[in-house]
Amino acid sequence: MTVEDKLVSCFKNLEAHIPYKPKLALVLGSGLGGLAEELEVDTVIPYASIRNFPSSTAPGHKGAFVFAKISDIPVVIMQGRIHYYEGYPMADVVLPIRIMKLMGAEILFLTNAAGGANKSFTAGDFMMLTDHITCFVPSPLIGKNLDTLGVRFPDMTCVYDKELREHITAAADELHIPLKTGVYCQFTGPAYETPQEVRLAGLLGADAVGMSTAVEAVAARHAGMRVCAISFISNLAAGIGTSLLNEQEVLDAGKKAAPLFKQLVLNSITRMGKC
Ligand code: HPA
Numbered sequence: 001m002t003v004e005d006k007l008v009s010c011f012k013n014l015e016a017h018i019p020y021k022p023k024l025a026l027v028l029g030s031g032l033g034g035l036a037e038e039l040e041v042d043t044v045i046p047y048a049s050i051r052n053f054p055s056s057t058a059p060g061h062k063g064a065f066v067f068a069k070i071s072d073i074p075v076v077i078m079q080g081r082i083h084y085y086e087g088y089p090m091a092d093v094v095l096p097i098r099i100m101k102l103m104g105a106e107i108l109f110l111t112n113a114a115g116g117a118n119k120s121f122t123a124g125d126f127m128m129l130t131d132h133i134t135c136f137v138p139s140p141l142i143g144k145n146l147d148t149l150g151v152r153f154p155d156m157t158c159v160y161d162k163e164l165r166e167h168i169t170a171a172a173d174e175l176h177i178p179l180k181t182g183v184y185c186q187f188t189g190p191a192y193e194t195p196q197e198v199r200l201a202g203l204l205g206a207d208a209v210g211m212s213t214a215v216e217a218v219a220a221r222h223a224g225m226r227v228c229a230i231s232f233i234s235n236l237a238a239g240i241g242t243s244l245l246n247e248q249e250v251l252d253a254g255k256k257a258a259p260l261f262k263q264l265v266l267n268s269i270t271r272m273g274k275c
Helices: 004-015 095-103 162-174 194-204 214-222 248-270
Strands: 024-028 039-044 066-071 071-080 105-118 125-132 179-186 208-210 226-236
Touching: 004 095, 024 095, 024 248, 039 105, 039 125, 071 095, 071 248, 095 214, 105 125, 105 214, 125 162, 125 214, 162 179, 162 208, 162 226, 179 226, 194 208, 194 214, 194 248, 208 226, 214 226, 226 248
Parallel strands: 024 071, 024 105, 105 226, 125 179, 179 208
Antiparallel strands: 039 066, 066 071, 105 208, 125 226
């Protein structure tokens, strides 16, 4: 099955269950999925109910499209994402992003848990992405171009939309949440990085390291979506902090930050609904 056939088939499969055209698509990262449960949900479409759709196997990722209104703005939420390290080809990793584009979403709001590579960061910080580095992972656009979505060689000068970033900054200001900004570097995982890999990422200009997000942003920009993203710095990356890394620490940190994170995301989306 070609990438295009799979996209069309998955979309046709779920089309009848879509309650309304979402304006914004929100992807909830590790430990942050609980946000969806606190909203007044209109429809849930489990990934498992969509034929040929990859299942989300990562810890802390539920696996469903959730439809809800946030301040009257129709939103589709990915409660759990697909990661490259789960063994799926990159085309599958970004399939849900492309499906949300076909649903009609104009804006993509990405969130993740990440390791802080910038020495001035502390665990618990929020970092709004200004740019990213994807050199360590294959491009999701490799293969026959999906001409119906975008051009062969899409521009990546401004992946993270300036106006959307201003809304996030204004939301953080209003909520008195100190907001860091920086560059996210995607690695494949699933192993956390070595200290030297983190130093390398830092030399390349990265402020945070993680295993998702950047390729989703690339696929979304290819398809003409406006993109913004926030990393929750769940831990200092290897060699930056003193402790060893483990998955439970990442999930627990996400849960602890969830109430503040929820306020930041909801306030930002409310502002974005007006643009
Ligand atoms: N590295 C990569 N991914 C992560 C990290 C990290 O330190 N923390 C949370 N996700």
